[in-house]
Amino acid sequence: MVPLPPETLFVGGVFLASALALAVGTAVFLPDRTLRSLAREFLSTDWKYIGVAWAVTYAVNEVARRFHADRMFTESVYEVEGTAVAVFQTVTSPRLTLFFTGAYLVGFPFVVLFTYFKLKAHDEQEAHRYALAYVALVLLAVPFFLLFPVRIPSLYVAEVRPLMLDVSPVVRAGIFATDTLVKAFPSLHTGLSVLAALYARSVGGRYARFAAVLAFVVVLSTLYLGVHWLTDALFATMLVAPAYYLSRRVDPDRVLRLPARR
Template structure:
């Protein structure tokens, strides 16, 4: 019952936040225009969206097998992560006011899901140039999940809350129902690298790349991504090392995604060409 309630609350919050973001960052008139050619838009991005959904399906279907393989390999790197950074996360928890716990819990649970959904929806509804960024983002998602899946299979790693007595699992202690949802999608050994960090950073990097055509979306993505990345450490879920590697993976995935889309798309739909056809800031006009 707790899983259903948390899932429903998270889903409703993400849907509401995404709708508001679309109206503010894309504009009602552009959203209305997008609805008139939604079929063409879907056909254009269908190969990328289909590949991303297929990868997620395979990831979920093979989760049990990968977990057994990971335990058989038994390459536990938790001690190495602790030796590398020591008590950084414990110090971060001590320095952060406890009054921020609810904010960072919401950032971790809802803010992360919001970024993953709101970013592609925003680009899908935007003027023509937005679809280029949507394709880059979907490829970046796939690269993040592919690398993360390999790392989670090869390496066993427990987060600070499970390894150090000086670090509290704040979110799970105060809001234990949240663990039902996180446990349903990932194992507690899925720590290195932080996919919460890498995917949030990927969204932020694409938002920065699209800042001229989507000026209202960029600061939203920056604020939420920053809160998500910080929350992963403050809540005792990830090590600083996980986050640093996650940042590198997020940036690298977008760089690679841009090159992949360049090779896959004809020159006529290159990002520079789209931006020349669309005046700067047009996508955010009402």
């Protein structure tokens, strides 16, 4: 039997872990729904909104990978904050690294995707606004990915270790195969997690609190793992404001040119 390439194992592992997280999240936060019912709703309607968000994200990643400026601006970020991000690796351990790697690879897609379904269960239009805000935030990052490419700190600063890349050869191969590692600024892991937590406030209750905590953990994971600079996280958080503002004042169905379900 021919062994699967590590890149395939990485993508498959992240997908299965994320699917399991969604199943658990559905049981805990949407007890009146099943994963099957969410899948049916996705295939009937939600794919239009989630699909647009995914397509935009994929396109942005491809554009950033192929057309970013040759000149790196990592030195400019380093001049601003120096080795400050190394503080987040003051205390490290294999278990802590595995925890934050899980938050980065699985917790992030969970909070971003499940927030849509949680919002829809309470207010479908609110879920559509969230999808629009997601697309807006990703598009706002494009000029910086293209014109201001920045390497991740763990591949630039000697004091910062690439903890996630050292978890296993599979993770290392998967990360290098799916990420350019030169679009650290701004951090979409930070921006999209904060956006999800912001929108989750409208549903209130346990999920709003859980989303806020998970978003914080995801942001912390980017710093602990040496994947992003403090500057990346701070600027991404600032970009959330215009994306949120736009989504509250524009009809998402009209902008995305998708009919609202009746």
